[in-house]
Amino acid sequence: xxxxxxxxxxxxxxxxxxxxxxxxxxxxxxxxxxxxxxxxxxxxxxxxxxxxxxxxxxxxxxxxxxxxxxxxxxxxxxxxxxxxxxxxxxxxxxxxxxxxxxxxxxxxxxxxx
Amino acid sequence: xxxxxxxxxxxxxxxxxxxxxxxxxxxxxxxxxxxxxxxxxxxxxxxxxxxxxxxxxxxxxxxxxxxxxxxxxxxxxxxxxxxxxxxxxxxxxxxxxxxxxxxxxxxxxxxxx
Numbered sequence: 001x002x003x004x005x006x007x008x009x010x011x012x013x014x015x016x017x018x019x020x021x022x023x024x025x026x027x028x029x030x031x032x033x034x035x036x037x038x039x040x041x042x043x044x045x046x047x048x049x050x051x052x053x054x055x056x057x058x059x060x061x062x063x064x065x066x067x068x069x070x071x072x073x074x075x076x077x078x079x080x081x082x083x084x085x086x087x088x089x090x091x092x093x094x095x096x097x098x099x100x101x102x103x104x105x106x107x108x109x110x111x112x113x
Numbered sequence: 114x115x116x117x118x119x120x121x122x123x124x125x126x127x128x129x130x131x132x133x134x135x136x137x138x139x140x141x142x143x144x145x146x147x148x149x150x151x152x153x154x155x156x157x158x159x160x161x162x163x164x165x166x167x168x169x170x171x172x173x174x175x176x177x178x179x180x181x182x183x184x185x186x187x188x189x190x191x192x193x194x195x196x197x198x199x200x201x202x203x204x205x206x207x208x209x210x211x212x213x214x215x216x217x218x219x220x221x222x223x224x225x226x
Contacts, residue, residue: 004156042217042219092156092157100145100162100205101162102157104157104158105156106155106156107156
């Protein structure tokens with residue numbers, strides 16, 4: 001069982017819709033991440049939050065808007081997406097000082113029509 | 114800058130045979146190296162990590178990897194493959210901070226009877 005929970009597992013949305021992906025962890029981690037993974041590709045880093053503050057934005061288009069309401073929760077707000085944004089969106093968390101040891105959720109598979 | 118190269122996008126072995134998945138790294142600083150596994154329709158799970166302690170690292174599910182600085186390699190091995198090992202395997206490198214984890218392109222392991 002994963003200790004990082006992502007909802008929903010599947011999401012289908014139109015290009016004019018607004019939706020959100022949610023992520024929750026209760027391991028006391030203070031770093032949380034959003035990754036995007038296309039089929040047969042490695043995960044690509046989108047955003048990093050450290051102590052609830054956005055520390056890294058990998059030049060992600062503004063139609064993706066992250067939010068970290070508290071140390072356990074991470075949201076990704078979606079608006080006016082394009083079909084090429086269809087992918088598996090993975091949330092992860094880690095201890096801030098432990099290099100590279102990420103705990104991933106099972107992902108939210110997004111389809112944009 | 115850090116990067117990893119995984120040789121072979123697809124590896125097929127017979128059940129009970131040795132598993133060898135290759136990873137070479139490039140790093141301007143002493144690297145932290147990781148192997149992650151991704152089963153179908155799931156997130157990534159950490160198999161093992163090298164963080165400058167012992168060069169032979171043992172991980173979960175019987176996997177191990179050896180850090181060889183002279184060869185800039187961190188190959189993943191398992192003495193005897195099991196059907197349940199079929200998955201996508203990602204090598205990853207970090208300069209020592211949790212946030213900047215760079216993944217290789219992945220190797221799909223197929224295990225046949």
